[in-house]
Amino acid sequence: MTETAPRPTLEAVAARAGVSRATVSRVVNGGDGVREPLVERVRKAVEELGYVPNQAARSLVTRRHDAVAVVVAEPETRVFADPFFALQLRGISKELTAHDNQLVLLLTEGRDDHARVGRYLAGGHVDGALVFSLHLDDPLPGLIQRAGVPTVFGGRPGWSGDRQGVVYVDSDNRGGARDAVRHLVGLGRSRIAHIAGALDQTSAVDRLDGYRDVMVDADPRLIVEGDFTPAGGERAMRELLARCPDLDAVFAANDLTASGALRVLRESGRRVPDDVAVVGFDDMLPVAEQTDPPLTTVRQDIEEMGRLMARLLLRGLDRHVGEQGIGAAPSSVVLPTTLVRRASA
Amino acid sequence: MTETAPRPTLEAVAARAGVSRATVSRVVNGGDGVREPLVERVRKAVEELGYVPNQAARSLVTRRHDAVAVVVAEPETRVFADPFFALQLRGISKELTAHDNQLVLLLTEGRDDHARVGRYLAGGHVDGALVFSLHLDDPLPGLIQRAGVPTVFGGRPGWSGDRQGVVYVDSDNRGGARDAVRHLVGLGRSRIAHIAGALDQTSAVDRLDGYRDVMVDADPRLIVEGDFTPAGGERAMRELLARCPDLDAVFAANDLTASGALRVLRESGRRVPDDVAVVGFDDMLPVAEQTDPPLTTVRQDIEEMGRLMARLLLRGLDRHVGEQGIGAAPSSVVLPTTLVRRASA
Known part of the structure; x- marks a missing residue:
């Protein structure tokens, strides 16, 4: 016969430590005013x-802060202008809140501030980090690695070197791009242009690769780099029309880019989809539904990506604490995409 | 003759502490892996x-983290949907970055999460907090007070009790509202309605008071509560038209509310400003310029409010550290507003 030991009480802790019940309570609840030796x-x-007894005491034992940093490698102005980030943050926020973890968003004005972000991460203020919108030459991954903070990336990180242990959540950017271009080919289009995203991001590179998978001998003048913004889409579309006035389709690297391209096509007197068919990427609402005409696009579940990032990180942290030796280490996830057909193609 | 002592070196610290140079470096740079006694x-x-030697060492001496929390007492979805928050954050971000302080945005899903925010603030992760969009019955001020973190509020906090030492940055909401309503009176309008903001916020209450200062004997049916959103403005405008179809002017508590009201007025066949003149509050761009017709409104400098909040907090922290006993304690600031005339009134 085995006996279960009674669960230790606050009083038992106080007696063992030789302090008052109130002191234990204060320490356990993370309050101030108790001297370090006590x-x-x-x-x-x-x-x-x-x-x-509760969450706070658990934090003492596990050294967990129940706080997770989110780092977006973009200036604060872009974070608020692009609904992509709001959607991803919403997914992250819901998942963290469901596990009573605090979302700590570290905002920066520019890349010069990344060293300071690294210092904050290294300072022991959070249990882990979720990082997205990385650029190829970004110092952040190195800073984070040195900070020794468990991290999950949003989007496959592009830096070279050791990929051991790197966990990320991504969409099947290359496969989705292939579907988009195949759809245009299926409509009988042959002069299919591509407005790429910022090519220092792997999502842009993967979508360009998907385009090339289908358009094996594409005229190189049909490819122009944008920057994932409507203004970038406008600029790129003007350049494409100047270079190749006979183009009959455009695959844009995201919906915001497509919305800019549609404006320029309309200005130039071209009918969409009759003269030029257009496909975007994201299925960002309401953008994709409110363009004129509504946008055929490749859907990725951005909010779900955020949720998954948070879930993988929390799972990894639980393993880290080692209370339960069970369960495999979290590994990267690539989510499928689907083509959503509307009027533009 | 006085001699200046040579600046102490890392080596001198290592010798004094009886540890290696590397250990000093690690401690000074906030890194992990050094035991507490060392x-x-x-x-x-x-x-x-x-x-x-540098920022990190300064932080050791002053116990400063060079990090400031920003807490917005709104669900994350509203923070990203309302440009007011983006503007205020931009001001805060610029000011903190200029002083090499990290902006730590604490996101919440709802009011239930405020206790967790309080715990994070109490956990010694930031030097101070900037808090805005408080509601009257909000538990945050109490939680923050208990956390013992120096705080500057955006907008006059509305809770009762001891106001000693409370520092806030606000606009002259009441004076601005008076200017708006006086402008409408000057145009010969007499049936002037008011769509208030959420009346659990002091900015909404102060603007309503300014309206009442001018419309001393206002028909109470001319006042309807909104919630600072376009949808709230639509709802309130419909109710006003049902109650008082003879109204000839509307003062809306902010520009987003006014944009909703304008849509409903147009639907109802009323011409703006001929039949009904409309004035907003904020001069939020591009909203105020893109309404049909463009909006006459009360301008407040939202980005500057954010900048000032950060400046007052950092100044207070410097005093707190006590390196320089000089300078008065920061006190609250109320910024003036100005009427911006466009086509709507």
Whole structure:
């Protein structure tokens, strides 16, 4: 016959540490005003007795802050202008809140501020980090690695070197791009242009690769680099029309780019889809439904990507703590995409 | 003749603390992997010698994290949908970046999460907090007070009790509202309605008071509560037209509310400003310029409010550290507003 030991009480911890019940309570609840040696004694007693009354006490034992940093490698102005980030943050926020973890968004004005972000991450203020919108030459991954903070990336990181242990959530950008271009080919289009995203991001590179998979001998003048913004889409579309006035279709790297391209096509007197068919990427609402005409596009579930990033990180942190040795280490996830047909193609 | 002592070196700190140069470096740079007793010894040596090589060392001496939390008492979805928050954050971000402080945005899904925000603030992860969009019955101010974190509020906090030491940045909401309504009176309007903001926020209450200052005997049916959103403006405008079809002017509590009201007025066949003149509040661009017709409104400098909040907090923190006993404690600031005349009134 085995006996189950009674669950240790707050009083038992106080007795063991030789302090008052109030002091234990204050330490356990993360409050101020308790001197370091006393904190240490209470912690020791908590650990020895295995006292786990609530979230706060758990944090003491596990050294968890129940806080996760989100780092977006873009200036704050873009984070607020592009609904992509709001959607991804919404998914992250819901998942973290469901696990009572605080979302700590670290905003930067520009790349010069990334060193400071690295310092904050290294400072022991969060349990892990979710990082997205990385650029190829970004110093952030290195800074984060040195900070020693468990991290999940949004989008496959593009830096070279050791990929061991790197966990990311991504969409099947290359496969989705192939579907988009095949759809245009199926409509009988042959002069299919591509407005790429910023090519220092892997999502842009993968979508360009998908375009090339189908358009094996594409006229290189049909490819112009944009920057994932409506203004970039306008610029690129003007350049394409100047270079190849006979183009009959455009695959844009995202919906915002497509919305800019549609404006320029309309200005130039071309009918969409009759003269030029257009396909976007994202299925970002309301953008994709409100363009004129509504946009055929490749759907990726951005909010779900955010949710998954948070879930993988929290799962990894639980393993890290090692309370349960079970369960495999989290590995990267690539989500499928689907073509959504509207009037533009 | 006085001699200036040579600036203490990293080596001198290492010798004094009896540890290696690498250990000092690691402690000074906030890195992990150094045991607490060693950290304490290094800190003591740093303080005794007055060793200040860089930002990180300064943080050790001053106990500063060079990080400031921003708490918006709204669900994350509203923070991203309302450009007001983006503008205020931009001002805050610029000011904090200029002083090499990290902006730590604490996102919440709802009011239930505020206790967790309080715990994070109390956990010693930031030097201070900037808090805006408070509601009257919000538990945040109490949680923040208990957390013992220096705080500057955006907008006059509305809670009752001790206001000693509360620092806030606000616009002259009441004076601005008076200007708006006086302008409408000057145009010969007499049936002037008001769509208020959410009346659990002091900005909404102050604007309503300004309206009442001018419309002393206003028909109470001319006042309807909105919620600072376009949808709220639509709802309120419909109710106003049902109650008082003879109204000839509307003062809306902000530009988003006015944009909703304008849509409903147009639907109802009323001409703006001929039949009904409309004035907003904020001068939020591009909203105020893109309404049909463009909006006469009360301008407040939202980005500047954010900048000032950050500046007052940092100034207060410098006093707190006590390196320089000079300078008065920061006190609250109320910024003036100006009427911007466009076509709607």
